[in-house]
Amino acid sequence: MNQKGDEVLETALRRGFIWPSFEIYGGAAGFYDYGPLGSALKNNIIAEWRRVFVVEEGCLEIDTPTVVPFEVLKASGHVDHFLDAMVECTRCKGAFKAVDLLKEQAGVDMEGKSVKEMSKAIRERGVRCPDCGGELGEVFEFNAMFKTAVGPGSKRQAFLRPETAQGIFVDFRRLYRHGRGKLPLGVVQIGRGYRNEISPRQGMIRLREFTMAEAEVFFDPKNPVHPGFERVASERLRLWLAKDQSAGSEQITEVTAADAVRQKLVCNQLMAYYLALTVQLLRRLGIPESAVRFREQLPGQRAHYSVETWDAEVHTQRYGWIEIAGFAYRTDYDLSRHMQHSGEDLTAFIEERKEKVVCHVVEPSFGIDRIFYCVLEHSLATEGKRKILKLKPYIAPIQAGVFPLVTKDGLPERARQIERELxxxxxxxxxxxxxxxxxxxxxxxxxxxxxxxxxxHQTLEDNTVTIRDRDTAKQVRVSIENLAEVLKRLIEGTLSIESLGGQES
Ligand SMILES: [Zn+2]
Structure with missing residues (x-):
């Protein structure tokens, strides 16, 4: 923790961006409420994501249930593999994530290691209960899905979805037909996902209920290309390769998206395409490329369905580098498993080769809550005594304030009128x-x-008002007649306060 991070959370809490959930009952770890400004900001971040993936990319968007029957998640492998290594205190019975304790107390990263190795490391390094200092038991695996049942008294077991992706995979046949058999076929879903974290202690970074924005891009495994790749080919990617991580090096390899493909640093062109698109999306949200890197997951760290995974990480002062998106090459894992378990045909037909194939999938998956935090931290600036949240105008919860200079002489009435018009x-x-x-x-x-x-007072005489720009504090007088239009263009960025003749006041 540090001052900047504290300032961000303090501002966010005090000004109604986020609040602890169920606060009057003592709260519940791993849950946050979005207040009025937070909800608006989150929605605007989602709108930017949707603009990229749905409007520009033309992905199909669907919306499927958050309650998912057992069979679906058995087929997808989550019943058997969506596990967290957990350890309990033998004295106070407190439950902890083994990986977290090992990192905090012994400084070792054991992500992806077996429970045996973790148990051994805990004993050898003398890791104890952080609450009471008691001895810890053996590390064991805990399924991190929330369990529920469908119907009263029913034995039909179900779970709250750990990812939105499965809703897309099980609908593949309809989606493929809807997309008229074209590949690559991008399908997206934005919604809640759940992970019953053992002991979340990182505020907004580790939530038990969160908002994800996921895209499943289905493609012919013999043709992993994106028709619009040229648009992002020269975008620079900062890659932290697995080989450098294994060697204990923080070395970043900076290459263009085109070179990443050419040098085979990433598995295919589609993967490189979505990494580049992410740099552009984050930049538009106010997170500079210098604060973004892509970490290639080591073999033991990858989810059960992935053969290559990249994490987009953003640097924050509060938490260091945090993962805000994951890009998994899921191959034909999910579709094949659902074919086996459901007995349905989920293949695609490749016209040129007259061949039936099971599509492969590249999955860009974004954690909206973490992006929300990063946007706040990267936007908060202090200039002398001024604290300024330099959000990009198009994602700001409030786009314009309307103020009467004084509360007399008819100014409030005129200002109310202008507020209504805007x-x-x-x-x-x-x-x-x-x-x-x-x-x-x-x-x-x-x-x-x-x-x-x-x-x-001048407003009453000549129907003009001043517009003040947050970042420069410059002001300009404009006619009320053009006010809405001018504000819209300032917000979009097609007009600047300087080009209007704005001056320091
Ligand atoms: Zn204890």
Whole structure:
């Protein structure tokens, strides 16, 4: 923990971005509420994701249940493999994630190691219960899915979904037909996923219920290409290769997406395409490429369905590097398993070769809550005494504040009118008349309002208002007639306050 991270969470809590869930009952670890500003910001982040994957990429979006029958997750391997290594204190019965304790107390990364190896390491390195100092028992595996049942008194076992992906795989036949048999076929789903974490202690980073945005890209295994690859070919990727990690090196290999494919650093062109797209998406959300790297997972770390996985990691001051997205090459694992278990034909037909194939899948999967945290941390700036949340205007929860300079002489009434007009024009605005104008600007800066509209005495004479720009504090006078249009263009970034003649006030 450190000052910057504390400041981010303190601001987020105080200003209604996030709140601990079930707070009046003492709270529950691993759950967070999004407050009014947080919900809006999260929705706007999702809208950007959707703009990329659905609007620009043309992926099909579906929405499937979060409750999933046992058979589906048995077939997908989650019943047998979605496991966390857990250890209990023999004295206080506290439960812990073995990997976390080993990292914290012994400084070793045992992710992907067997429970035997972890038990041995705990004994040898004298790892104890962090709560009472008691002795720890043997490490064992715990299935991290939330269990439930479908129907009253029913024996039909089910789980809350650990990923949205399975809802896509089981619908493959309909999706393939809907997409008229074209490959690659991208299908996305955005929604809640669940992981019954043993002891989440990292705030927003380790949640038991979270929002995922996943894409399953189905392709002909003999033709793993993306028709739009040229668009991202020169995008630079910062790769932390498995061989460097194994050698204990933090060396980053920086290559273009095209070179990553040419030098076979990534498994195929589709994988490189989605890594590059992610750099672009994060940049648009305000996270610079210098704070992004792609970590190739070591063989023992990969999920049971993947033969190559890259994690997109973003650097944060509070938590160090955190994984915000995973890119798994799932091969034909899921479709083949569902074919075996359901007895249905989930193949595709390759016209050119007159051949039936089981599609392979590359899966970009994003953790929206973690991206939300990274966006907040990377946006919060301190300039002298000013605290400014420099959110990109198009994702800001409030796009413009509307302030009467004083609360008399008809200014509040005129400002209310303008607020109404801007709302009607589709802008997310907020009216504020409490406190001095300086305090109102400061409050707006802190929650990332990019533009403030101030109504003053001159407004009553000539129908103009000032627009103040959050990041430069420059102001410009514009006619109310053009106000909504000007604000929209400022928010999109097709107009700048300087080009309007904005000046320091
Ligand atoms: Zn204990």
């Amino acid at each position: 709302r009607t024009a589709g802008l997310r605005v907020e009216y504020d008349e409490s406190g001095s104008i300086g305090r109102r600007y400061a409050r707006a800066d802190e929650v990332g309002v990019p533009f403030c509209v101030t109504v003053d």
